[in-house]
Amino acid sequence: MFDYTFQWRQAIRALPQMLDGALVTMQIAVLSMAIGVTIAVFLAVARNSSSRWLRAPATAWVEVARNTPALFQIYMAHFGLGSFGIYLSPYIALLAGIAFNNAGYLCETFRGALRAIPATQIRAGRSLGMGPAKAFRLIVMPQMFRISFLPTMNQAVWAILMTSLGVTVGMNSDLTGVTQDLNARTFRTFEFFAMAAVIYYLIAKAVMLGARLIAWRMFRY
Amino acid sequence: MIEIENVHKSFGALKVLKGIDLTVAKGEVVSVIGGSGSGKSTLLTCINGLEPIDSGRILVDGTEVHAKSTDLNKLRRKIGIVFQQFNAFPHLTVLENVTLAPRKVKGMSKSDAEEIAVKHLNHVGLGDKLKVYPSRLSGGQQQRMAIARALAMSPDYMLFDEVTSALDPQLVGEVLDTLKLLADEGMTMICVTHEMGFARDVSNRVAFFDQGVMAEIGPPEQIFGDAKNEATRKFLSSVR
Ligand SMILES: Nc1ncnc2c1ncn2[C@@H]1O[C@H](COP(=O)(O)OP(=O)(O)OP(=O)(O)O)[C@@H](O)[C@H]1O
Ligand SMILES: [Mg+2]
Numbered sequence: 464m465f466d467y468t469f470q471w472r473q474a475i476r477a478l479p480q481m482l483d484g485a486l487v488t489m490q491i492a493v494l495s496m497a498i499g500v501t502i503a504v505f506l507a508v509a510r511n512s513s514s515r516w517l518r519a520p521a522t523a524w525v526e527v528a529r530n531t532p533a534l535f536q537i538y539m540a541h542f543g544l545g546s547f548g549i550y551l552s553p554y555i556a557l558l559a560g561i562a563f564n565n566a567g568y569l570c571e572t573f574r575g576a577l578r579a580i581p582a583t584q585i586r587a588g589r590s591l592g593m594g595p596a597k598a599f600r601l602i603v604m605p606q607m608f609r610i611s612f613l614p615t616m617n618q619a620v621w622a623i624l625m626t627s628l629g630v631t632v633g634m635n636s637d638l639t640g641v642t643q644d645l646n647a648r649t650f651r652t653f654e655f656f657a658m659a660a661v662i663y664y665l666i667a668k669a670v671m672l673g674a675r676l677i678a679w680r681m682f683r684y
Numbered sequence: 685m686i687e688i689e690n691v692h693k694s695f696g697a698l699k700v701l702k703g704i705d706l707t708v709a710k711g712e713v714v715s716v717i718g719g720s721g722s723g724k725s726t727l728l729t730c731i732n733g734l735e736p737i738d739s740g741r742i743l744v745d746g747t748e749v750h751a752k753s754t755d756l757n758k759l760r761r762k763i764g765i766v767f768q769q770f771n772a773f774p775h776l777t778v779l780e781n782v783t784l785a786p787r788k789v790k791g792m793s794k795s796d797a798e799e800i801a802v803k804h805l806n807h808v809g810l811g812d813k814l815k816v817y818p819s820r821l822s823g824g825q826q827q828r829m830a831i832a833r834a835l836a837m838s839p840d841y842m843l844f845d846e847v848t849s850a851l852d853p854q855l856v857g858e859v860l861d862t863l864k865l866l867a868d869e870g871m872t873m874i875c876v877t878h879e880m881g882f883a884r885d886v887s888n889r890v891a892f893f894d895q896g897v898m899a900e901i902g903p904p905e906q907i908f909g910d911a912k913n914e915a916t917r918k919f920l921s922s923v924r
Binding site for chain 2: 601683684
């Protein structure tokens with residue numbers, strides 16, 4: 464009933480190759496977070512603006528990013544834009560799809576953090592002679608940073624895991640892409656994907672552990 | 685000197701201040717008492733320009749607070765205000781709370797700001813809490829820190845808005861003592877308060893607010909002993 468013989472040696476030999484893939488995975492995750500955070504700040508400002516012309520597109524972005532499968536978002540970046548003659552390579556499409564998703568979620572994270580800070584904090588700053596920008600920078604931003612730090616790192620882990628969807632648009636250099644290639648050549652499906660899963664797991668855990676450590680060091684209040 | 689001349693102020697359709705006149709001289713302590721919603725807090729936030737006014741004017745040392753040409757950030761340096769909610773900056777230590785504005789608004793060096801901050805924190809009895817975060821302080825301690833924070837800007841005037849009403853009864857005394865100390869040192873103060881004992885003992889004059897109007901003002905002996913105004917008498921008998 465169970466006659467599959469495990470052959471780990473082959474998988475172990477492929478480890479360096481898989482770790483190279485993991486590096487690409489990390490690279491995409493980091494870039495997508497950098498882009499996502501930047502766009503999210505603009506989206507958050509736009510969503511809080513009084514102009515409907517700023518609010519509407521930002522709201523649409525957030526709604527689509529949060530309420531459709533990430534896979535579709537990556538598909539759209541590759542095949543969807545492709546039908547309009549805009550061809551993005553698998554790498555760029557994957558990066559764009561994940562950054563799109565990150566921006567949508569992080570926008571709401573940042574808005575939530577802003578809402579969590581009472582208006583009386585700004586009042587207190589203004590009363591001490593600070594202009595609005597200074598009060599925001601010195602009093603609101605550091606508090607927002609603390610509130611949104613761990614949720615942002617959660618999104619980073621999510622971004623790492625989302626990179627595995629790149630294989631559906633032909634991405635073959637990230638961890639999942641490399642694993643898929645090895646699998647196609649050797650048919651040792653279980654071993655390779657189990658190894659890949661362990662690597663994903665370790666990366667995700669390491670990121671969250673690092674984040675907790677940083678938070679603990681940084682936020683002493 | 686703070687000169688308030690015929691100030692009117694509404695929030696939408698609600699008229700909150702209906703022609704307030706009040707002059708507070710240097711070194712004077714004026715307590716403002718009155719029922720909830722009578723416009724006491726609003727008056728304080730108008731004095732330091734946090735709220736616009738509809739008509740009339742407010743002069744602080746001759747500078748019109750609500751004139752377009754007035755640099756409010758600069759004017760506010762000489763008007764300290766402490767609110768009912770302590771508004772401690774939670775991400776900063778006690779010392780950092782107090783040095784923040786002197787450094788970032790006045791451009792003072794860190795060491796100069798700390799010297800002043802320590803002086804004021806000692807003054808309000810928090811000299812041993814410099815490196816502590818506000819979350820570790822009691823309400824009374826947080827409120828005293830807020831007072832030190834305002835004082836560190838070396839203001840000429842201090843506005844206090846019910847600074848003891850969010851405190852547990854046993855903590856009220858320590859904050860009132862701090863205010864008394866300031867008054868004794870000659871600080872010019874406007875104190876909105878529900879503490880009648882404090883108003884009677886510390887102030888030079890007591891103003892009674894009733895529905896956006898300053899119904900009566902006079903020395904504490906007169907207000908508490910022989911109020912002319914019917915509403916004042918009614919209010920005082922209700923709080924006693
Ligand atoms: N920002 C605001 N927007 C709208 N209405 C306001 C605002 N601030 C105050 N009010 C209203 O103005 C009136 C006067 O408020 P104010 O806070 O000045 O009263 P108060 O005398 O300080 O009362 P209390 O003793 O309860 O603190 C109240 O009816 C209040 O609801
Ligand atoms: Mg009030």
